[in-house]
Amino acid sequence: MPGRPAARLAPALAVAMAVVLSGCASFSGDQGFSAVAQATQERIGQQGKLLRSDEDHKALAGLLQEQLKQPLTADGAVQIALLNNRGLQATYWSLGIAEADLVQAGRLQNPAFGYKHTQGGGDTSIERTLGFNLVSLITAPLASRIEGRRFEQAKLAVAEQALKVAAETRRAYYEAVAAAQAHEYALQVRDAAEAGAELGQRMQKAGNWSKLDAAREQAFHGDALAEALRSGKQVNASREKLTRLLGLSGAESAFKLPPHLPELPSAVQEVADVEQAAMRNRLDIQAAKLETGHTASTLGLTRSTRFINVLELAAVRESATGQPRERGYEITLEIPLFDWGSARVARAEAVYMQAVNKLAETAANAQSEARESYHDYRASYELAKHYRDNVIPLRRQVSQETLLRYNGMLASTFELLADSREQAAAVSAYINALKEFWVAQTNLEAAMGGKGANK
Structure with a gap:
């Protein structure tokens, strides 16, 4: 019926x-x-x-x-x-x-x-x-x-x-x-x-x-x-x-x-493997992995409904x-x-391969950024430490000696003023080096995926 x-x-x-x-x-x-x-x-x-x-x-x-x-x-x-x-x-x-x-x-x-x-x-x-x-x-x-x-x-x-x-x-x-x-x-x-x-x-x-x-x-x-x-x-x-x-x-x-x-910390932060930390913790890598998986799933859906x-x-x-x-x-x-439906399938495959290559690029860039940031962090620390422990104390000592010589009429006013100019340049350079260290530490933490990335 x-x-x-x-x-x-x-x-x-x-x-x-x-x-x-x-x-x-x-x-x-x-x-x-x-x-x-x-x-x-x-x-x-x-x-x-x-x-x-x-x-x-x-x-x-x-x-x-x-x-x-x-x-x-x-x-x-x-x-x-x-x-x-x-x-x-x-x-x-x-x-x-x-x-x-x-x-x-x-x-x-x-x-x-x-x-x-x-x-x-x-x-x-x-x-x-x-x-x-x-x-x-x-x-x-x-x-x-x-x-x-x-x-x-x-x-x-x-x-x-x-x-x-x-x-x-x-x-x-x-x-x-x-x-x-x-x-x-x-x-x-x-x-x-x-x-x-x-x-x-x-x-x-x-x-x-x-x-x-x-x-x-x-x-x-x-x-x-x-x-x-x-x-x-x-x-x-x-x-x-x-x-x-x-x-x-x-x-x-x-x-x-x-x-x-x-002030500078007492010691530099030691990281055993910055590349591994970046690969393990960075969210952009995890997002790229999900994007690749999502694209693969979309490709499967395209194939199943192509006709x-x-x-x-x-x-x-x-x-x-x-x-x-x-x-x-x-x-x-x-x-x-x-x-x-062949065009839709071919497009999905091209999008998938695009996602795969973007994932590889993200991972390679993350490793490079981690290495660069760690090197910059350590170098910035050493530079700021050098200014703090060597340059600034020496400039202060030179200034004190110059002032003593000036008071003893063994140095001219010109020498006293010239020393002040040199001391000013050293202090400005130290402030800049200290800033570069803290910025470098921030960059390192970001490159590894956060403060706790190396734990």
């Missing part, structure tokens, strides 16, 4: 739909942000927060008020950036987009209901259809798995971006502190040079100095003034860069910084005036007469 196939088909459809729907993904409470928070906590000892409500914003405002009461620390700056950087908050919300795609992939396409009503010659014909897309029904589990991998990849990408912002903030913090410290010293040198230039003019007028000696002091004063202006520009630029990373504005941008950089572009099943019920009602089903299948 015509009604029996449809009657037998309906339970089968109901069972299949129930199986698929039972495996549908649902929305999590935090859009997967807990995984991001855990990843950053493990690597840098700090985590961000997705600002969802007014209460979250009020809590952040209270934290900012408390943090900005005192001179900002490097860790404090990173904490503020992870919470208050608006670009990073926008990245956090990409998790919601990825999770919505995952949930959507696990849901069936809505059925299509058709109704046809015709009249003619005194007869009325009514046709009703209820159709389901069988391709979406068959491929829903695989599509859910693919979107699940994409969601995991999104978590890694968000966590990686958080680590990048944290590292950039730490570098900007050291640069801002170093710029302020160098500017303060440049102002002291400028004032001393101004006094030296004035003294030179007086001694020249008294006939105790030549024009060359006086001109030399005038030139030093001009250079010192230029350096003070240049360092002032650097203070403003570096501070504004840090302000942008912290997401501060208005009165908040008047935060305080410590007067000088942290089935449209496959729909519809239950049909038709009635006409004076005729018994008819029931049945209708299957619509696209015939691969012109397009056999």
